[in-house]
Amino acid sequence: MNSSNSAGGSLSRSLEHWSRRDFIKRAGGATAVLAFTSAGLEWLEACGGQTSTSSTGGTPVEGGHVIETVNNDVFSFNPMLVIDFTSQIAAGLCFEPLLTSIGNGDQIPGIAQDLPQTSSDLLTHTFRLRKDVKWSDGKPVTADDVVFTYRLGYDPAYKAVNFPYRGDFERYLANVKAVDPYTVVFQMKRPFAPFITLHGQYGILPNHILGNLPPDQINTADFTQNGPNVVSGVFKFSKWDKGQQIVFGRNETYFRGKSHLDSYVMKVLPDSVAQANQLRSGEVDASAIDPSLVDSFKGSSSVDLVDFPQAFVIVNAYQMDPSKSGSKFFADKAVRQALLYAIDRQAMINSLYFGQASIATSIEPPVSFAYNPNAKPAYTFDVAKAQALLDGAGWKMGASGIREKNGVQLKFELMSITGIHVYESAVVVIQEQLKKIGVVATPRLVSIATIGNVVTNTRDFDMMYIGFLWQQDPDASQYYASTSSVSGGKNFMHYSNPQVDQLLAQAGAISDRTQRKQLYFQIQDMLQDDLPTPPLMVPKAVWGVNKRVKNFNLGTFDSNQNEARPWMKDVYVTDGK
C-alpha cells in the first residue's frame, strides 16, 4: 500500500525496515500513524518538513547509475499489496499514482492533472487525469486503470486480494467510476475528509494487463511478483537478482521527462556495518547510516553527509490499563512525570546518537505544522525534582535502595525491540538513570513481531521504549483517543482523557489549519501534563550520499513515504557512469 496514506507511515512499515542487524535506517521507529483529518485541499500546504539533498543544480550529465541500499528484498511490485518500505519504493518507481508527495510533505499531482475537486458534502471526489501519461507499451493511462486499481480494494469480487485496508474502503468508499476516459469519480458512503490523502497515492496498475486476471490470481500474478514489464513510472523494471538487488532502467516515455540516469539499483543490505563499508568502498552510492559513523565520514573525499529532520519521536509508553499490573505504578501522574525528570536526555543524545538528535518537547515532531514548541510543562533534567515527586506520591526509598509504597517495590520491566542497537543501549542507559532515584527498570528486549503483538493485542507490558513515526497530519486519535484502546486499536497505553477525546474529535472534523493548530496546541499541553508517553528524543536521519550523485532529494516525509519520488528523474551522476 502506498505509504503516504499514513498507513504507510505506520509502525509496521518503519518497524519492518529493521532487520535483526541493528541500524537506524529511514525511520528506525514505530510510527504513530495519524489519521489525516484535514479535508479537501488543506494538505496542499507545506507542513514544515525539510528537504536536504545531495548538492543540487549544476549541469546534468546523461547516463550512469545510482545504487541505493535497502533493508530487505522486494516482496511485490503491486502497490495495493505492499506494506514494507522497500517494496513501496519499487512499486512507486514503476507505477505512477494519482497523487504523490515530496520530501517536505507537499502533495503534488501525479497522473491526476490536479488535486481532486471535492463536493461540499465531502461525498464526491473528482479527478481529471492528464492525457499525456502513457504505459511503456504505448497505451495511454486512463480512468479504466484507476478504476481497476481501486476495485482491488473494495469490490467484493476482489475479496481474495490481500489489500490491507479493505476495512477502510468498505467503510467509506462506495465506488470508483470512470465518467470518461480521463475523469474518475470517487463516491463515498459517508464523509471522511482524510480519505483522499490516505488512499489517493496508490500506484495505478494497468487494466489492460491485469484486468482480465481471475481475482484469486492477483496476489500471485507474475506481472507484479516477478517484475512488471509494463510501467508508467520513472523507471522500468530491468532485472532482479533475488535476495541481492533489483535493477531498473530508464523509462523513455515517462510523462515528467526522461531520467538522466540510465539505470538505478536497489541493493539489499540489511546490515548497517555492510552499508557503511560499501559506502566507503563506493559499492553503493546512497545509504542511511548509523549516527555513530557520522564522524568517520566527516571529511570523506567521496561521501557527502546528508541529514534532515525526521517526523519521528522516541517515547516511553506507560501501562495505564487498570487491569494490568504495570498500571499500579503509572496510574499516578506524579510517577509518570518523575520518571521523565530523572532521565538525562541530552546525555543520551550525545552518547547514543552522537549528537544527531534533539530533545523532544512534545509528542508532535518539530516538523509538523501543529508542533507546539512551548508545550507545558517543560521537563528539564532534574533529579531532585524527580525524587521529590516520587516522595510526594508515597514512593519512599527503601532499605535496598528501591522505592516502596505499601510493601510494593517500584520495580518493573522496560520493554523494547531487540536487534536495534540504539534501542538496546537506550534502555540500559534509562535503567541506570532510574536506578539512581531508586526505581528498578529491567530491560526486556523482544522481537518486532512480539512488540507488534503486544501493541495490538496483548498489551502485556509495563513500560515501553519505542518510536512514533508521524505523517503530515498531526492527528493523534489512533494513539490517544480512548476509543482506540480496544483490541486492534493502537492506544496500547489505555490512555483515557475525555477532554483530549473531545479536542481530538474537534480537530479532526475541521479543515482550517489555523484552527486545528490551536486545538492541537491544547492537546499537546494536555498530553505533556498527563504524560502517557513522555517524549524523549527526535533523531535526525543521516544519509551518506556519494559526491558524484546530484539532486538526490530525500526529505523528511519522503524518507517515510514511498512515494513515486518525482525528483528521481532529476538525479544525475557527475561521471556519467
Add this chain to the structure above:
Amino acid sequence: MLLYVLRRVLATIPVILGVTIVTFLLMHLTAGSYVPGLDLNPYLRPEDVARLRANLGLDRPLYTQYLEWIWGISHGDFGRSMQNASPVIGLILDRLPNTLELSGTAMLVGIALSIPLGVTAALRRGTRLDDAITFVSVAGFAVPQFWMALILILIFTVSFKAWGLPWLPSSGTVSALGGGDLVDRLIHLVMPASVLSFVYVSIWSRFVRSSMLEVLAQDYVRTARAKGMKESRVVYIHALRNAVVPLVTLVGLELPGLISSGLVVEVVFGWPGIGRLLYERALEFDYTAVMGVTTFATLLVITGNLLADVMYGVLDPRIRKSMKSR
C-alpha cells in the same frame, strides 16, 4: 541387499515425520502472534487483520494446517510464503545454486589445501614446520567467521580500494550492472569461499596428516622402501593414494551439511543462499517459508546420509553387518 536398502529407507520416514512435526510446532508457537506484514498500522483494522490471517489459513485448527502442509510436501509443494504468497519451493530453488556454489567451492578449496598441508605436516612430523602447519590450521578454526569476514572486507574491499589496488566486492554473487560472467562470479566468490573453507582446511589437513602417518607406518610401505623404491614414489604414489581415501569419506560426510554450513558467511557477505533465506524469514516470522526451507534442507541431509549408508553397506560387508544392529 535390497532388503537392507528398504529397511534404511523405511527408517527415515519416522525421522522425516518427526522433523516436520518439530519444525511445525516450533514455528507455530511463535506464529500465533503473526500478523501479516508485522503491521502495527492503526489503519489495519481488527477486521482487516482477521481477514488477512484467514486468507493465510492461520485461523484453522493446528492439525488441519499441519496435514495440509504435509500433503503439500509429499507432492513437492512446500507452501507459500506468508509475506507475498510466493511459492516456497521457488524461493529455495532460486537460492540453492548460490549456496551450492559457495559451499562447494569452499569444500574444493578445503580439499585442495588440506592435502598438501596434511602431507607436508606428516612428512615433516615433529619439526617446526609440522607445528606451524598444525597451528595455522587450528588457528583458522578458532576465529569467529563473521570477524574474519569483517577483517577481510576491511582489507580487501575498503582499504584496497582506498589504496588504488584491485579490490574485491564485499557482497553478492554478481555485480548489479554489467556483471554476470564467470570472472565476475569468481571475484565475488573469493572472500566468502575463503572464509568458509577455513573450517574444512583446519579439520581435514589434520586428518590427512594422521592418515598419512598411519599409512606411512604400514608394512607395505616399509616393504616398498626396502625394495629400493624411490622415496618420492613411495610417498606420493602409494602412500598418498591410500591416505587420501578416508578423506573422501570425511568429505562425503560433510556433503549433507552443505546447505546450512555457510549460513553465517552468507549473512555477512550478503550471499543470497539457503542459509540466509532461512535466517531472514525466521526473523520475519514467515513461518511457512521457514518450515519449507527447514524441511527441504532436512530432506537433503536425510537423503545424503541414506545414500552414504547404502554405499558403505555396498562397499563393506562388515559395516552392513554392524549396521544391522541399529
Add this chain to the structure above:
Amino acid sequence: MLVPGPGIDHLNDLLRSNEPQRKAKTHWAESWDRLLERRLGILAGGVILLFSAIALLAPILSQFVTHYDPTQQDLANVFAAPGRSHWLGTDELGRDTLTRLVFGARVSIGVAGLTVAMALTVGTGVGLLAGFSGGWVDDVLMRIVDMLLAIPAIFLFILMSILLRPNPITMAGIIAFVAWGSVSRLVRSEVLSVKDREFVNATRSIGASDLRLVVRHILPNVLPILLVAASLGVGQVILIEAALDYLGLGIQPPVASWGNMLTNSQIYIYHSFWLVIVPGVAIFLTVLAANVFGNAVRDASDPRLR
C-alpha cells in the same frame, strides 16, 4: 566433535566397530603419560584453566583489580582509548571494557562449559541405554537422535533462539539440545563394540554385572573420546554463541558475552577498533587453546599415532 558439524562422529562409529579392543587401565595411564609429554597441549590446558579461573573470579576481579562494575556507565567518557584509568578503554556507554571482558568470560566460558556438561551427560546416558538395551528402545532412541541430527544445527539454533529468550542458561540448553545426539552415538557404538566381544559373554556368564562392564571396559575407552569432545566442544560452543550473537539471537545486552561485545562493536571499528580487537582475541585464544588441548588429548590417546 560435539556438534554435528564435521561428521567425525559418524566416521567414528564406523571405525570403532572395526577396532581391536584395547586393555583399559594401562592404556589410560599410557595416554596420560603421552599427554604430559606434549608441552603445547599442556600449555593449552593451562590457558583454559586460567581463563576459567578468571571467569569464576569475575566479581572479585572487578571489585579489587579493575574497580568497575560491568554495567557501570559513564556517558561523559565514552569510547575512551586504553589508558590508565581504563586499561582496555571504554565502550559506547562508557563501561570499562576490561571488566566487561572478564564478565564476558564468565558468560562465554560458562555457557560453553554448561553446554558440554549437559550434552555429555545426556548423550552418554542415552548412548549407554541404547547400546545396552538394544531392541526397540535402541531403535526409538536412535531414531530420535537421527531426527535431531537431520535438521541442520544452525537452523535449529535460530528457530529456538527466536522462540526462547536466550539467557546464558537457555542458550546452553539450546546448543546442548542439538549436541547430545552425536555424543550418544559415539557412546552407543562403543557399547556395541564391547558387547560384541567374546570375553564379555564369558564374563557375563560368570555373573559379572552390566555395571562392572560399563566401568571396567566401556568407560575407559569412552572417556578419552569424551574428553576430546568436551575440549573441542568448548571451543565450538564459544564460536556458536558468538555466531548467534552476530545474528542478533544470542545473549542479549546488557549482559556481556564475548560474542555480543564483538558483534556490537563492529560498527565502531573506524574510531574505536580496540573494542573489536579485544573480545576477538579473547575468543581466539580460548578456542585455540581448547582446540590444541583437545587435539593433544586425542593424539595422546590414539594408539595408532606415534
